[in-house]
Amino acid sequence: MKLYLDPGHGGSDPGAQGNGLNEKDVTLDIALRIRSILNNQYENVTIRMSRTSDVSKSLSQRTNDANSWGADYFVSIHCNAFNGSARGYEDYIYSGLSNSSQTARYRDIMHREITQINELPNRGKKKANFHVLRETAMPAFLSENGFIDHNSDAARMKQSSWKQKVAQGHANGIAEAFKLKRKPDTGDTLYKVIAGSFQSKKNADDQVNFLQSKGIDSYVETVTISGERWYRVQAGAFSSRDNAEAHLETVKRTGVNGFILAV
Incomplete structure (x- = not known):
């Protein structure tokens, strides 16, 4: 598939600003990480970016480039x-589309x-x-x-590890959507x-107890992100992605949503 990645803003347009950060820098960092994950981990994906450095690109230049290239999907990264x-996080599709559309x-x-x-x-x-959602000829998504x-x-945006997680989430979605x-x-x-990832230790412990009642070994792992303590419930670790995916399906059959974290 042909993916067009669009890091928002750039060059003379810094985008949103705050806490010593420019949106244009955060979006470029995340987009480059998405490209790296997809290129390194998946077959038959070709990626084109509206920019790969701090340069100015108009909105029309971005959509015209994606349209003329014949992209299958347009993903625009913003803060x-x-x-x-x-x-918090939110995402967008074009307002003229129905909830049953392919884009949705x-x-x-x-x-x-x-x-x-x-x-x-x-x-x-x-x-x-x-x-960028209205003028693209292909399904388009903005986060x-x-x-x-x-x-x-903003404290999270300053952390490389957090931007890697955000990029991994986008890459996981693209890989799943386009198989x-x-x-x-x-x-x-x-x-x-x-x-599961919780800010309450009790909620994490309850999740572990529930999974163990279903025969799934798990434990609580404590991590600190931007000075905040989180409690992750780890239900297995594998050297094979296929084995991890299979185990994740077993976890999901209990009604618990989960994800795979590559380290």
């Missing part, structure tokens, strides 16, 4: 800003995969009359990955099955 009080079906997959891993409040799936003027969201075939495992990566 939000409001008044310093709002935070792709977005449902993207939204699920990204919100499972990005550790941000989920502000929901939305629609808008944005140029708003946190609020740059919110202290907690991309994974390249053979090299044996250098460990695939952890994560069956």
Whole structure:
């Protein structure tokens, strides 16, 4: 498939600003990580980017380039800003589309995969009359990955590990939506099955107890992200992605949503 990745803003347009950050820099970092994950891990995917450095590109240049190239999917990466009080993740498709459209079906997959891993409040799936959603000839998706003027969201944006998670969520969604075939495992990566990530230790312990009642071994792993403590429920770790995927399906059959974290 042909994927067009669009890091929002760039060059003379910094985008949203806050906490010492420019949106244009965060979006480019995440988009380059998405490209790297897909190129390294999947077969038969060709990626074109509206920019790969800090240069100016008009909205028309972006959509015209994607249209003339014949992209199968357009993914635009952004960060939000409001008044310093709002935070979280949301995504958009064109307002003229129905919830049963192919674009909406792709977005449902993207939204699920990204919100499972990005550790941000989920502000929901939305629609808008944005140029890059309206003027693209192919299905198009725009993500708003946190609020740059919110202290907690911005602290995450400064962390390479968090931007990698956001990129992985986008890559997982694209791979699932377009049924991309994974390249053979090299044996250098460990695939952890994560069956939930909580800020409450009790909620994490309850998840472990539930999974163990279903015969699935799991335990709580504590991680610190942007100064905040999170409790992850790990339900297995595998050197083979296929084995991890199979175990994840076993976890999901219990009614627990999970994801795979490659380390």
